[in-house]
Structures are given as C-alpha cells and as structure tokens.
Amino acid sequence: xxxxxxxxxxxxxxxxxxxxxxPNNIVGMAFIKQLDAIAVCDHNCARNxxxxxxxxxxxxxxxxxxxxxxxxxxxxxxxxxxxVEECVAFGEKVYAHLPPIPNREKFFGRQQVMNAQDEEIxxxxxxxxxxxxxxxxxxxxxxxxxxxxCVPAHINRGSNGVLNALGxxxxxxxxxxxxxxxxxxxxxxxxxxxRLLESxxxxxxxNMLEPVFFVEADxxxxxxxxxxxxxxxx
Numbered sequence: 569x570x571x572x573x574x575x576x577x578x579x580x581x582x583x584x585x586x587x588x589x590x591p592n593n594i595v596g597m598a599f600i601k602q603l604d605a606i607a608v609c610d611h612n613c614a615r616n617x618x619x620x621x622x623x624x625x626x627x628x629x630x631x632x633x634x635x636x637x638x639x640x641x642x643x644x645x646x647x648x649x650x651x652v653e654e655c656v657a658f659g660e661k662v663y664a665h666l667p668p669i670p671n672r673e674k675f676f677g678r679q680q681v682m683n684a685q686d687e688e689i690x691x692x693x694x695x696x697x698x699x700x701x702x703x704x705x706x707x708x709x710x711x712x713x714x715x716x717x718c719v720p721a722h723i724n725r726g727s728n729g730v731l732n733a734l735g736x737x738x739x740x741x742x743x744x745x746x747x748x749x750x751x752x753x754x755x756x757x758x759x760x761x762x763r764l765l766e767s768x769x770x771x772x773x774x775n776m777l778e779p780v781f782f783v784e785a786d787x788x789x790x791x792x793x794x795x796x797x798x799x800x801x802x
Contacts, residue, residue, distance in 0.1 A: 569784070569785050569786065569787060569788055569792070570782045570783075570784055571604040571605050571630070571782060571783050571784075571785050571788060571793060572602065572603050572604045572605070572779035572780075572781070572782055573603065573604065573605045573606070573607075573767075573777075573781055573782065573783050573793070574598070574603055574605075574606050574607075574767055574768050574770070574776055574777040574781070575605070575606070575607040575609075575632060575634070575646075575648075575747075575765055575767045576607060576609050576634075576636070576646060576721065576722075576747060576765075576767030576768060576769045576770075577589075577594060577606055577607065577608050577609065577767075577768060577769075577770045577776060578608070578609065578610055578611070578636075578769070578770065578771045579591070579594060579608050579610055579616045579620065579682075580616075580678070580679075580680040580682065581610045581613055581615060581616040581679055581680060581681060581682075581692065581696070582610045582611045582613075582677075582679070582696060582697070582771070583611070583671060583673075583676035583677035583678070583679050583695065583696060583697055584611075584676070584677060584697065584771050585610070585677070585771050586771055586772045586773070587678065587680070588772070588773055589770075589771065589772070589773065590682055590686040591616065591619040591620040591622075591623045591682055591683075591684060591686060592623050592684075592685075592686050593686070593773055594606070594608060594620065594773070594776075595620065595623045595624050595627050595629050595631075596627070597773045597776050598624075598627075598629045598776065599627050599628075599629055601776060601777070601778055601779065602779055603629065603776075603777070603779060604629070604630055604788060605629070605630035605631070605632060605783075605788075605790075605793055606624070606629060606630070606631060606632070606776075607631070607632040607633070607634040607646075607648060607767075608620050608631070608633075608634065609634035609635050609636040609646055609647075610635060610636065610696065611635075611636050611638065611696040611697045612635065612636070612637060612638060612659075612662055612663070612666055612696045612697075612698070612700065613635065613659055613662075613663065613679075613692060613696050614633065614634075614635050614652075614655045614656045614658070614659035615656070615659065615681045615690070615692065616680075616681060616682055617631070617633050617652045617655055617656060618652055618656070619682050619683050619684045621633070621652045622684040623684050630788060630789060630790055630793060631652075631790060632648050632790050632793050632794065633648065633649045633650075633651060633652045633654070633655035633656075633790070634646055634647060634648045634649070634655065635647050635655060635658070635659055635662070636721055637662060637700060637702075637707050637711075638697065638698065638699045638700060638728070639699065639700060639702060639703060639704045639706075639707050639733075640699055640700060640701060640702055640703045640704070640706075641699075641703065641704055641733050641734055642699050642727065642728055642733050643704055643720070643728060643729070643730040643733035643734060644720070644721035644722065644728040644729070644730075645704070645707050645708070645711075645718065645719070645720050645721060645730075646718075646719040646720070646721045646747060647707075647711040647716045647717065647718060647719070648716060648717040648719065648744075648794060648797065649714070649715065649716045649717075649794075650715070650790060650791055650794050651790070654714065654715060654716070655716075657714075658710075658711075658714045658716060661710070661714070662700065662710075663694075665700040665701045665702050666694055666696070666698055666700055667698050667699075667701065668694060669694065669695045669698050670693055670694065670695065671692065671693055671694065671695040671696070672695075676695060676697065678691065679691060679692035679693075679696055680692075704730065704734065704738055704741065705738055705740055705741045708741040708742060708743070709741075712742065717744040717745070717794065717797055717798055718741070718742065718743055718744055719743065719744055719745045719746065719747055719765060719797075720737070720743060720746055720747065721747050721769070722747055722748065722749045722769060723737065723746055723747065723748060724748055724749055724752050724753070724754050724755060725749035725751065725752045729749075731755060731757060736757075737757060737759075743762055744763070744797055744798055745762060745763040745764065745765050745797050746759060746762045746763070746764055746765070747764075747765045747766070747767055748764050748765070748766060749766075749769075750766060763797065765781070765797075766780075766781040767781070783796050783797070784796060
C-alpha cells in the first residue's frame with residue numbers, strides 16, 4: 569500500500585510552532601491535503617500526541633507518534649514509536665535530560681498542551697528547544713533501547729542538521745532512515761543504503777506537504793508504517 573506521508577510536523581507545543589498548529593487544524597489540513605499518514609514531532613516533548621491521536625482516529629488519518637530531540641551537539645534527531653503511550657513514556661525520560669531553562673513566551677513563543685477540542689489544558693514552562701545533556705550517539709542508543717526508530721533530521725539543512733552540527737554522520741550510531749531537505753543541495757556524503765525521508769518540518773499549516781512523498785507499507789496503519797521504515801535499518 570502506498571501511503572502519502574508528512575512525517576515531521578510541529579504542533580503549538582513547540583515554541584516555534586504557530587498557535588494555529590492545534591490538533592484539529594493539523595489533522596484537518598492533512599485530511600484536506602489527502603495525506604494518509606502524519607507524524608507530529610515536537611521538540612523534546614510528546615504531550616500533545618494523545619489529543620492529536622484522538623482527532624486523527626476520528627478523521628481516519630494515520631498518526632505515527634514522534635518527537636524531535638536536540639542533542640548536546642545541537643543536532644536534531646527524529647524518533648518514532650509504534651504507539652502514543654510508548655512515545656509519551658520516552659518523552660518523560662527525555663524531559664529529565666532537558667535543562668531547567670524557563671521559556672520566555674514573548675521571545676520564543678507559547679508552549680501549549682491541548683486536548684482533542686483544541687482547548688489549552690496546560691502550558692509547558694521549561695524551554696523545549698534547549699539541547700539535552702545527551703550526545704548524538706547516546707540519543708540513538710536510548711531511542712533504540714526504548715523500541716523506537718532513529719532518524720537524524722534534515723541532515724543537510726541549517727546548523728541543526730547533523731552534517732553541519734558535527735561535519736559528518738557518526739559511523740558508530742544506527743539509523744533507521746535519514747531525513748533530507750530538498751530545499752538545500754546535498755553535500756557529497758556517502759549515505760549508504762539508508763532510506764531517505766522527505767518531510768515538511770512544518771511550523772505553519774500552509775507548510776505541510778502535499779501528497780508528494782510516499783512510503784510503501786503493508787497496511788494503512790501506524791504499525792505498518794513503523795515496520796516499513798524499520799525495514800531499511802542498517
């Protein structure tokens with residue numbers, strides 16, 4: 569089965585995410601754009617996933633639960649899990665490695681936790697875009713130990729792509745796929761046989777992908793999508 573996907577979207581929980589990136593708006597836009605599957609990957613936190621999953625189930629959009637970690641080196645790393653419960657539990661472990669730097673809403677943006685009715689039920693006070701006290705290879709190890717998939721984010725884009733943050737792709741870590749940005753020229757790096765994912769990294773609704781990136785999966789489900797990505801592991 570060919571699934572149209574956008575596997576890197578931010579909600580209003582991320583301080584850089586627009587206030588309109590609510591559970592219903594994100595899933596509704598995915599439905600309008602005829603996407604089969606999405607992954608909402610907020611910075612170092614998964615607290616909006618339960619509400620997004622509830623809405624996604626109602627609108628028949630597959631949600632692959634995820635997060636975007638910021639390693640000690642300031643490199644961004646996506647992680648995906650089979651269930652929201654697994655991802656939220658991993659998020660709680662990650663939170664213990666987030667420095668207690670308070671968020672400055674006027675500068676970074678509000679970090680909203682929402683329910684399935686798009687009502688704010690909490691505000692995250694700790695700045696979620698801070699770097700964890702975990703290195704790149706430590707993050708990879710913890711993700712796999714928790715049963716997740718490890719996908720370095722937008723590896724060829726910006727200071728937070730691993731090729732710019734570190735200058736190379738660490739050989740001692742195991743990746744289930746690599747996310748690349750088509751907006752930036754790819755440097756001459758050997759990516760081996762890794763699966764390449766293309767996502768929007770959307771912080772605004774209008775930036776979410778059209779049906780342009782597809783994953784072949786055995787079924788239209790989070791499990792099947794997870795297995796499809798895992799099937800390309802090194």
